Amino acid sequence: xxxxxxxHRLVKRFKSVTAVNDISFSVSPGQCFGLLGPNGAxxxxxxxxxxxxxxxxSGEVRLFGEPADRRAYERIGxxxxxxALQDYLTVEETLKLFAAFYPVTLPREELIELCSLGDFxxxxxxxxxxxxxxxxLLALALINDPDLVFLDExxxxxxxxxxxxxxxxxxxxxxxxxxxxxxxxxxxxxQVLCDDIAIMDQGRIIERGSPEALLSRHFDGxxxxxxxxxxxxxxxxxxxxxxxxxxxxxTGQVDRTVQQLTAAGIPLDGLQVKSPNLEDLFLxxxxxxxxx
Amino acid sequence: xxTRMLAVFNARNREFWRDRSSLSWNLxxxxxxxxxxxxxxxxxxxMFKVGVISDQDAYITKPRFMSLNHVQFVPYEDLDVxxxxxxxxxxxxxxxxxxRRYWVNEESRNGYMAERLLVxxxxxxxxxxxxxxxIRYVDWVLPGIIGMNIMFSxxxxxxxxxxxxxxxxxxxxxxxxxxxxxEFVGAQILSRLLMVLVIAAILFFGSHWALATLMxxxxxxLVLTILLGALAMISLGLAVASRTxxxxxxxxxxxxxxxxxxxxxxxxxxxxxxxESVHRISDLLPLTHLVSAAREITTEGATLxxxxxxxxxxxxxxxxxxxxxxxxxxWDSDHR
Numbered sequence: 001x002x003x004x005x006x007x008h009r010l011v012k013r014f015k016s017v018t019a020v021n022d023i024s025f026s027v028s029p030g031q032c033f034g035l036l037g038p039n040g041a042x043x044x045x046x047x048x049x050x051x052x053x054x055x056x057x058s059g060e061v062r063l064f065g066e067p068a069d070r071r072a073y074e075r076i077g078x079x080x081x082x083x084a085l086q087d088y089l090t091v092e093e094t095l096k097l098f099a100a101f102y103p104v105t106l107p108r109e110e111l112i113e114l115c116s117l118g119d120f121x122x123x124x125x126x127x128x129x130x131x132x133x134x135x136x137l138l139a140l141a142l143i144n145d146p147d148l149v150f151l152d153e154x155x156x157x158x159x160x161x162x163x164x165x166x167x168x169x170x171x172x173x174x175x176x177x178x179x180x181x182x183x184x185x186x187x188x189x190x191q192v193l194c195d196d197i198a199i200m201d202q203g204r205i206i207e208r209g210s211p212e213a214l215l216s217r218h219f220d221g222x223x224x225x226x227x228x229x230x231x232x233x234x235x236x237x238x239x240x241x242x243x244x245x246x247x248x249x250x251t252g253q254v255d256r257t258v259q260q261l262t263a264a265g266i267p268l269d270g271l272q273v274k275s276p277n278l279e280d281l282f283l284x285x286x287x288x289x290x291x292x
Numbered sequence: 293x294x295t296r297m298l299a300v301f302n303a304r305n306r307e308f309w310r311d312r313s314s315l316s317w318n319l320x321x322x323x324x325x326x327x328x329x330x331x332x333x334x335x336x337x338x339m340f341k342v343g344v345i346s347d348q349d350a351y352i353t354k355p356r357f358m359s360l361n362h363v364q365f366v367p368y369e370d371l372d373v374x375x376x377x378x379x380x381x382x383x384x385x386x387x388x389x390x391x392r393r394y395w396v397n398e399e400s401r402n403g404y405m406a407e408r409l410l411v412x413x414x415x416x417x418x419x420x421x422x423x424x425x426x427i428r429y430v431d432w433v434l435p436g437i438i439g440m441n442i443m444f445s446x447x448x449x450x451x452x453x454x455x456x457x458x459x460x461x462x463x464x465x466x467x468x469x470x471x472x473x474x475e476f477v478g479a480q481i482l483s484r485l486l487m488v489l490v491i492a493a494i495l496f497f498g499s500h501w502a503l504a505t506l507m508x509x510x511x512x513x514l515v516l517t518i519l520l521g522a523l524a525m526i527s528l529g530l531a532v533a534s535r536t537x538x539x540x541x542x543x544x545x546x547x548x549x550x551x552x553x554x555x556x557x558x559x560x561x562x563x564x565x566x567x568e569s570v571h572r573i574s575d576l577l578p579l580t581h582l583v584s585a586a587r588e589i590t591t592e593g594a595t596l597x598x599x600x601x602x603x604x605x606x607x608x609x610x611x612x613x614x615x616x617x618x619x620x621x622x623w624d625s626d627h628r
Contacts (some may be wrong), residue, residue, distance in 0.1 A: 051468060053467060053468060073470075074470050080464065080465060080468070081463065083459045083461040083462070083464065084457075084460035084465075085462065086462055101469040101470050101471045102469070140465075
């Protein structure tokens with residue numbers, strides 16, 4: 001099947017700063033592709049080049065198997081990270097305004113239901129809560145019934161409940177067979193929503209694959225965390241990663257590890273067992289945590 | 293408390309000092325005003341402006357009235373033009389030195405006072421009353437006020453709004469749709485033209501109904517004048533706002549465009565008697581042509597042909613400003 005989006009050797013420079021440094025990847029139809037990384041990694045710059053908002057310094061973006069052009073851009077939907085809407089318009093008037101820009105649109109009732117806008121259709125867009133606002137912006141991204149939807153950090157600044165509500169909406173869009181490109185610095189969001197991810201840091205892609213594949217590639221089993229004070233003055237019988245206030249032991253056999261700790265006379269107070277997640281992966285790959 | 297206040301005081305001072313565009317504007321603008329008005333009006337405004345008609349190259353038999361201080365004498369060659377100036381309050385009195393007669397507009401307060409002085413100094417001058425409907429100051433100033441309103445509404449309503457849209461991301465969101473820059477800008481222009489026309493109509497007919505202001509010409513040329521004047525102003529606003537995302541800078545630039553027009557486009561007072569260089573600067577300003585054409589239509593009954601020079605100038609200015617705006621326009625800014 002033809003890739004719906006292909007990025008080849010993309011570079012973007014701002015004066016002396018290289019924000020995006022020679023990245024390549026492709027996205028298959030129906031996938032939710034996640035572009036992950038901390039603030040400043042180059043995610044938004046990359047997504048804006050894919051959307052046609054800014055021009056690459058070099059490299060190529062292909063949409064629907066062809067070099068990106070005006071017709072292709074009419075088949076995409078975009079939710080920007082930061083955007084304002086025209087003042088003094090209600091939610092419904094804003095939907096009508098944007099619908100007028102496209103030759104083909106989703107029926108308004110369907111869009112309203114899909115993005116749960118029904119309760120605040122008559123409200124001035126300046127008076128919306130963060131979650132309501134993001135739902136409206138999502139509706140605007142879907143208004144032309146796009147084949148490919150770009151969501152740039154759509155849940156940044158939302159409370160946990162609103163984030164989860166938004167995830168449900170995105171999953172609803174996935175069920176309709178849409179291809180989604182999502183940027184986020186929330187690893188839990190990527191783990192829930194994405195089928196395929198690329199991790200970016202300092203303008204480069206440092207790892208690529210499905211969340212499960214990446215975790216199994218880089219982690220063996222689970223992680224056991226111990227407070228640093230518990231092992232003071234003692235030598236542990238396995239490899240240990242020192243974090244801020246705790247020690248991390250990777251193991252495929254938790255029972256045996258606990259037995260070894262007990263045999264070494266190490267108190268088990270404060271011991272935690274957790275499965276590795278993308279946050280741990282990022283830490284392992286870059287040596288620094290994801291910054292919010 | 294004093295420490296906290298001092299900290300905020302220092303921070304605010306640094307902010308003001310480091311905001312170069314605002315600082316230079318705050319310093320430059322008052323100087324521009326002071327030097328501008330000094331240049332326009334010399335070292336003092338005359339109390340009266342009096343037109344003088346004479347076939348003689350020099351005023352050999354100069355009336356005693358002409359030796360008075362604080363009266364500015366403006367020579368005219370064409371009697372009809374000069375009489376028209378009296379009718380329009382642009383000069384307070386007109387003297388014909390050869391025929392020993394003068395024209396005065398009875399509705400003019402300054403004309404009354406100038407006439408008293410003339411009669412007391414040179415009682416042999418024969419009085420001529422300007423014929424036709426006297427033009428009150430309100431009739432004269434109404435086109436100026438409507439023009440000024442159009443200027444502010446067009447420049448700030450379009451230019452400033454576009455910079456705000458660019459800064460807060462509205463333009464970027466619109467760019468991501470099939471909407472073209474031409475469609476967006478065209479819609480802004482048409483919307484503002486409609487609003488300007490409606491507001492001008494309310495102002496005009498409201499004043500006409502309440503104060504019986506003059507309308508000696510036809511409505512067609514007046515509407516065309518207002519539309520072309522507004523288009524020139526909107527285009528100027530678009531050119532100013534074509535790239536920048538700084539509201540402060542745009543505000544400064546738009547103020548820099550509006551203030552000279554307020555002073556030099558005969559909104560509140562006539563420039564009759566001002567130096568020729570001032571008239572040349574005034575002719576470069578779109579508000580001058582808007583106000584002059586509207587005034588000639590309403591107070592003199594000028595036809596479309598008679599104001600066509602102003603209308604062509606406005607159309608030309610609109611074309612130039614629009615070309616500049618089209619060449620420079622950017623959805624985002626020049627910084628990215």
